[in-house]
Amino acid sequence: xxxxxxxxxxxxxxxxxxxxxxxxxxxxxxxxxxxxxxxxxxxxxxxxxxxxxxxxxxxxxxxxxxxxxxxxxxxxxxxxxxxxxxxxxxxxxxxxxxxxxxxxxxxxxxxxxxxxxxxxxxxxxxxxxxxxxxxxxxxxxxxxxxxxxxxxxxxxxxxxxxxxxxx
Amino acid sequence: xxxxxxxxxxxxxxxxxxxxxxxxxxxxxxxxxxxxxxxxxxxxxxxxxxxxxxxxxxxxxxxxxxxxxxxxxxxxxxxxxxxxxxxxxxxxxxxxxxxxxxxxxxxxxxxxxxxxxxxxxxxxxxxxxxxxxxxxxxxxxxxxxxxxxxxxxxxxxxxxxxxxxxxxxxxxxxxxxxxxxxxxxxxxxxxxxxxxxxxxxxxxxxxxxxxxxxxxxxxxxxxxxxxxxxxxxxxxxxxxxxxxxxxxxxxxxxxxxxxxxxxxxxxxxxxxxxxxxxxxxxxxxxxxxxxxxxxxxxxxxxxxxxxxxxxxxxxxxxxxxxxxxxxxxxxxxxxxxxxxxxxxxxxxxxxxxxxxxxxxxxxxxxxxxxxxxxxxxxxxxxxxxxxxxxxxxxxxxxxxxxxxxxxxxxxxxxxxxxxxxxxxxxxxxxxxxxxxxxxxxxxxxxxxxxxxxxxxxxxxxxxxxxxxxxxxxxxxxxxxxxxxxxxxxxxxxxxxxxxxxxxxxxxxxxxxxxxxxxxxxx
Numbered sequence: 004x005x006x007x008x009x010x011x012x013x014x015x016x017x018x019x020x021x022x023x024x025x026x027x028x029x030x031x032x033x034x035x036x037x038x039x040x041x042x043x044x045x046x047x048x049x050x051x052x053x054x055x056x057x058x059x060x061x062x063x064x065x066x067x068x069x070x071x072x073x074x075x076x077x078x079x080x081x082x083x084x085x086x087x088x089x090x091x092x093x094x095x096x097x098x099x100x101x102x103x104x105x106x107x108x109x110x111x112x113x114x115x116x117x118x119x120x121x122x123x124x125x126x127x128x129x130x131x132x133x134x135x136x137x138x139x140x141x142x143x144x145x146x147x148x149x150x151x152x153x154x155x156x157x158x159x160x161x162x163x164x165x166x167x168x169x170x
Numbered sequence: 171x172x173x174x175x176x177x178x179x180x181x182x183x184x185x186x187x188x189x190x191x192x193x194x195x196x197x198x199x200x201x202x203x204x205x206x207x208x209x210x211x212x213x214x215x216x217x218x219x220x221x222x223x224x225x226x227x228x229x230x231x232x233x234x235x236x237x238x239x240x241x242x243x244x245x246x247x248x249x250x251x252x253x254x255x256x257x258x259x260x261x262x263x264x265x266x267x268x269x270x271x272x273x274x275x276x277x278x279x280x281x282x283x284x285x286x287x288x289x290x291x292x293x294x295x296x297x298x299x300x301x302x303x304x305x306x307x308x309x310x311x312x313x314x315x316x317x318x319x320x321x322x323x324x325x326x327x328x329x330x331x332x333x334x335x336x337x338x339x340x341x342x343x344x345x346x347x348x349x350x351x352x353x354x355x356x357x358x359x360x361x362x363x364x365x366x367x368x369x370x371x372x373x374x375x376x377x378x379x380x381x382x383x384x385x386x387x388x389x390x391x392x393x394x395x396x397x398x399x400x401x402x403x404x405x406x407x408x409x410x411x412x413x414x415x416x417x418x419x420x421x422x423x424x425x426x427x428x429x430x431x432x433x434x435x436x437x438x439x440x441x442x443x444x445x446x447x448x449x450x451x452x453x454x455x456x457x458x459x460x461x462x463x464x465x466x467x468x469x470x471x472x473x474x475x476x477x478x479x480x481x482x483x484x485x486x487x488x489x490x491x492x493x494x495x496x497x498x499x500x501x502x503x504x505x506x507x508x509x510x511x512x513x514x515x516x517x518x519x520x521x522x523x524x525x526x527x528x529x530x531x532x533x534x535x536x537x538x539x540x541x542x543x544x545x546x547x548x549x550x551x552x553x554x555x556x557x558x559x560x561x562x563x564x565x566x567x568x569x570x571x572x573x574x575x576x577x578x579x580x581x582x583x584x585x586x587x588x589x590x591x592x593x594x595x596x597x598x599x600x601x602x603x604x605x606x607x608x609x610x611x612x613x614x615x616x617x618x619x620x621x622x623x624x625x626x627x628x629x630x631x632x633x634x635x636x637x638x639x640x641x642x643x644x645x646x647x648x649x650x651x652x653x654x655x656x657x658x659x660x661x662x663x664x665x666x667x668x669x670x671x672x673x674x675x676x677x678x679x680x681x682x683x684x685x686x687x688x689x690x691x692x
Contacts, residue, residue: 004194012195016202017394024262025398029420033430035317036417046338104333113335115327155415157341170342 041122041150043089045097045129047160050111051083052134052141080109083135087114089158090128096120122152129158129167142167177574178657185277186656189619198618200386206271207373208383212391213267216260220253221358228309230354231347235311236409243405255399258422261303263395265424268296280621282460284485284511287375293451295368302365303425305357311350314419316340316410319353321429328437342412375509377486378624463589464540465510468503470494472522473536475501478638479516482592484623485509488516488537503537513622514539514593518632521639523595525551526604542589551598554584555605562675565607566667567594569614571621573660582671583611590614592625596632596641599650609649609674613663616656626654649674 036042057078065073082103089097101112127148130140142160144167150156159168178186192201202209227250229238242250272292275281281289307318323336339345373379383391407416421429431440465487466479480488480503487509490501505516517523522535525548533545555565560582568575568587575585588594591614599610612629620626629652631637641647651670655663 021394021398025402027423028262032418033421034418042415115335115337153414153417
C-alpha cells in the first residue's frame with residue numbers, strides 16, 4: 004500500500020484505540036447506591052472484657068513459680084469476642100462477631116461493617132456484648148434517625164465512657 | 171494452503187489477521203502489535219513527564235489536594251489540565267497495551283517452555299501498574315478518591331497481617347494529613363521504583379531489549395493522546411465528603427474494575443478471587459508445559475571465543491568467559507541450558523558453521539544444535555538439491571514457526587526447515603548455489619514478528635553485510651530472495667515462490683548460469 008494511504012488508516016486506528024481508552028476511563032457509570040438509599044456504617048475499636056477474672060494465687064501456687072514470676076494475682080490474658088448487632092426498625096441489619104486477635108487472643112478488635120438502607124425516618128438499635136460471662140448485650144443504644152439520600156451515618160462507640168455515638 | 175490453515179487455532183488466526191490489518195495501515199516498522207512492550211514504555215514516559223509537571227502544582231494535603239487539582243483542570247487547563255488528561259489517558263492506554271501484550275504472547279504460544287520466566291514475572295508486574303493507578307485516583311481526593319481510599323482500606327484490613335482498621339480512618343473526624351502524605355509518597359516515588367524493578371526482572375532473560383517505541387508510532391500515539399486530552403479533558407468528581415456516599419461514580423474500569431465486587435462479596439473473598447486468578451495466570455506456562463529442544467552445545471575445538479553467538483542470542487543464554495582449555499584464544503563461550511530457547515541462531519552466528527570447511531569429513535562448528543547439527547544441515551542441503559529433477563532448481567529454506575514449507579516440495583523446489591531463519595549461516599546460501607541451486611528462497615516468520623525475536627533481523631543484517639558472518643560478495647544475490655509470511659499466509663508465499671521460480675528460470679535462459687553451475691560442481 005502506498006505510504007500516503009497509510010496515514011488515514013493510521014488515524015482511523017488511533018481513533019478507535021483512543022475511543023476505547025476514553026470511554027472505559029470513566030464509563031459506564033457505576034451505581035453503588037440507589038437514589039433513595041443511605042449507608043449505615045458501624046465502626047469502632049474496642050477491647051472485650053477478659054474471659055476470666057483475676058484470681059489471687061495461694062502460697063503453694065506461688066512457690067511453684069520461678070522467683071521472678073511470683074506476682075500475687077493471676078490474670079489470664081484472653082479477651083471475650085465482641086458481638087455487635089444493628090437493628091433498623093427492629094429488623095436485624097448487621098451482626099458481627101469479632102474475635103480478639105493476637106497470639107494470646109488478648110488484643111482489641113476493630114469493627115467496620117456497612118449496610119445500605121432506605122433513606123427516611125427509622126429507629127436504630129445497636130447492641131454489643133463484650134463479655135462471654137454475660138448473656139445478652141452489655142451495651143445498647145436506641146434512637147430515631149432521619150436519613151437523607153446518600154448520607155453516611157456512622158455508629159461509633161466510646162470505650163472509655165461506654166456510650167454509642169451516632170453521627 | 172487449506173491444510174495448513176486448518177491447523178491454526180481460531181485465537182491465533184484472529185490475532186494474525188489483526189496483525190495483518192495493522193501491517194497494512196502501519197507497515198511492519200510501526201505496527202503497534204509488534205511494539206506493545208515499547209509502546210507501554212512510551213505511555214509510561216508520558217505518565218512520568220506529565221506527572222512531574224502535575225506535582226509542581228499538586229498540594230499533598232487533605233484540605234488542599236482537591237482544590238489544587240481543580241486549579242490545574244480549570245484555571246490552567248491549557249497546560250496542567252492537558253497534562254492531567256495525558257496522565258490519565260496514557261495510564262489507561264498503558265493498561266490496554268499491556269493486556270494486548272499478554273494476549274499476544276498467549277495467542278501466539280510465546281509464554282511457555284523457556285519463555286516461562288517473562289510470563290511468570292509479567293503477571294505481577296501488571297498488578298504493580300494497577301496499584302500505581304489506584305493510588306493516583308486516591309490523590310485527587312474527590313468522591314472517587316474517597317471511594318477508592320475506603321474500599322482499598324477495606325481490602326487491606328481483610329489481610330490477616332494488618333492490625334487495626336485502616337478503613338476507620340476515612341470516617342469524619344478521623345482523617346489526618348499523615349496517611350495522605352504516605353499515599354503521595356507511594357504514588358510519586360515508592361510504586362514507580364517498584365514498577366521499574368519489576369520490569370527489569372521481567373526482561374531479565376532477554377537480550378537487546380528495546381524500550382523505545384519507533385518514532386512514528388510514538389509521535390502518532392502522542393498526537394492521539396493529545397487529541398483525546400483536548401476533546402475530552404479528564405475531570406474530577408465532587409470533592410470528597412466523609413459524611414456522604416456518592417450514589418453514582420464514573421469508574422476508570424481499567425484500574426478500578428475489582429472494586430464493585432466489594433459491593434457483592436466480603437473483602438477476603440475478593441482477595442481469594444484476585445489472588446486465584448493471578449496465580450492461575452502465573453502458572454499458565456505449565457498448563458501444559460511447552461517443550462524446548464536440547465540446548466546448544468559449545469565445541470571448544472572449533473570456537474575461537476569471538477562472542478558473536480553471545481551477542482546474537484535473543485535470550486541471553488550465552489556468555490563469554492576466559493578460556494579454560496589452554497587454547498591460544500583469549501575467551502570461550504558458555505551456554506546456560508536453562509535459558510536456551512534452542513532456536514539455533516547461534517549456529518548461524520558462528521564463523522565455523524561454514525559448509526565449505528571440512529568437505530571430506532564431518533563438519534563441526536563452534537556452537538551447534540545436537541538435534542540438527544551443522545553437518546546434517548550440509549548433507550541435507552546436498553541431498554535435497556540432488557533430489558530435484560526439474561529444469562529450475564530452487565532450494566527453499568524456512569522456519570518451523572511460519573508457513574509449513576513441506577507443501578511446496580516439487581520437482582523444482584527442495585525444502586529444508588530450520589528452527590529459525592537466524593540459524594542459517596550465510597555461507598550455506600552460497601554453498602547451496604555452488605551445489606547447483608539456481609535460486610535460494612528464504613522464508614520465515616512475518617517481518618517484525620520473529621518467533622525467536624531476532625532471527626529475522628540478524629538474517630537481514632548478515633545478508634546486508636552489517637553483521638557478521640556476512641553473506642559474501644561471491645554469492646549470486648539476484649538469485650536469492652527473502653519473503654516472510656505468517657502461518658496463515660501460505661497462498662501468498664506460493665505466489666511469491668512461483669514468481670521467483672519464473673525469475674530464476676528467466677535468468678537461466680539469460681545465459682550466464684551454465685558456466686556458474688559448472689564452476690560450482692568443480
